[in-house]
Amino acid sequence: MNEINPYQLLIEVFFNLHKGGLKLGIGELLAVLRASSDEFRMILHQVSPGHSSLVDDLRRIATLLWCRSPEDEYALDEIWASVLGESRAVTKAPTLDRALPQEQHRETLPEHAPDWPSRSDPTPEPAVPTHIEWAIPAVPARYQPPPPDDTVDLHTYWPVSRRQMAYSWRYLRSPVRDGPADVLDLSATVEQAARQGFLLAPIYRRRERNAAHLVLLIDQGGSMTPFHRFTQDLLETARDEANAIERVEIFYFHNVPTASVYHDRFVTEAIPLDEALAEVSSDTSIMIVSDGGAARGYRSEERIRTTVDCLARLKQRTSLLAWLNPMPQGRWAGTSAQVIAYLVPMFQMDPDGLSTAIDVARGQSLTYQ
């Protein structure tokens, strides 16, 4: 136990966690080291009596400083146990008879990625006859599934987080000063008071309002089913978040927007496309969210033809048109989406793609020609 250098251990856990995707800076590592001073450990032992080693204290401090959710704490526990187990195995090895073969044995083990650390057992294995054991190929530690959390929160693939969406939508704005006149214009007030020689009344300006008009056309059902969560987040952030766009109209369609689209996400209340686009002017941004057939993975001429028709009708009204594809760009090749991408600026749904799509939809694109 004493042979393990606790700081070495801490640093190793830190790098493993960092590799695992936890956003930590060197400052956080230094903070743990600062808190592991004797002074603070004395406080720890004061408030919760009972013997605990430096390693235990370090782990407690690291958990508090590095983890941001119960899931993070679980990941840290796992990595800590595995690193501790390894370093114990290494330090204990020379005391065992078969130290040398074990060292070689360890080297032949493939370096497993610390994505899901296997729990290596720190207790020494029972003695086995030395002449046969090393012929057996290395068996990796058995995978142990994590214990079920009481909060059902499945770890899934998130192309864009809700926060990123809310941020990106902020760039879709066309501010107009026509709100209530309740914003104090300080410099104008002072200037007027100086000019008149006395203060008559403070000067108020009209509040700025985001007059952007957004039409979201969302593909619903079928191949888009796995992405409903994201399209829902997308429209909620556009519509409801603070500083949201004032006018957001949302219409749904199934596979391809045809002569009619739908009001509700269960695609039951149909509305003719022309009627849906009645208020669309040249300042309106239209964003289409659909996989464009990329999820199915083949090219359908009929799909392309219908889409082309629809795009032509949209382009008659506004050129601020962008297409968000939840399928990654690598999957568009050979599908209808590849053809459609030539006709309309199409972006994959990741943070970069979303912000570029919004740039295009507001008519200020930097990258897209």
Place this chain on the structure above:
Amino acid sequence: MPWQTSSEGGAKLAANVQFVFRGDGSQRTAIAHPDAPAQPEPYVAAAALVQAVNLAIYLRRPLLLEGEAGCGKTRLARAIAYELGLPFYAWYVRSTSKAQEGLYSYDAIRRLHDAQTYQIEQRDRSIAAQTDLPLRNPLDPRNYLVLGPLGRAFMQTEIPAVVLIDEIDKADIDFPNDLLTVLDDPWAFEIPETGELIRAQHQPIVIITSNKEKGNLPAPFLRRCIYYYIEFPSTPHQLRSIVDAHYKLGDIPPPPDDLTAAAAKRFLSLRDKGDLYKKPGTSEFLDWLQALGHFADDSHVVAHLSDSHRPPPFPELLFKLRADFQRYMTTP
């Protein structure tokens, strides 16, 4: 001990003292900062939470608390301030809050008004005498400065303050990032109106609560914080100690022991069953227990509570959703 009695007889602060929170209010002395909470705060903190608080005090990093509604996130800050006798400033964040409001606000219009009337009043002192209000000198912009909770905490010259930033996720999406620049080295902010630079002599102890109403907080902010998730008490014994802590201070007589035990057991079984949409929290339990102790018929209530087939008494204190209410109240 933060406070020491100096040889001159007055209360004085020991320099460079390390504050240690024990979580039982035992360190509170008669001498406390005037802004410290005067009322004792009944709070039962888990050992791990006490450690987290001490780590936050030691490193002076913000302590971010998450957990179910009603599990004592907001109360903790007051309990810390009470126990250590430190000044306490609470900032209840609203959806329109801006980071600057926590630091200061500046009343420019009043200054302009005063500048207009100042000369007249100077000329004619009798007007000022009539109103018997002190004359604000508009030449000094500091007369028009009002410090917010964080601003006041930064002005402490002798001891650090405890600042509660409640429900940080209610505010705008940029709010935590704006705060971050203040709650970090060099712990200072500027007031352009007066040209002052306020630098904290004692870095405040910052307690932040959040309930993830609007998704996650930004990563750089989380990186700075010490994170602690307050678990709901899972054993009748823990609930018991919370009840004891609450009734120890008040004038209200505590409910009988068997009632508390039966109520805690029933309450936990309701929560653990897992079919409620909104689980009741600690504060609801305390209210419920008080109702049981005061209004229920003593002889029957314990038996009633123990019978899991009967709907619990005073359901209106436990179930806050119609679906939950109906589930328990309609079953025979």
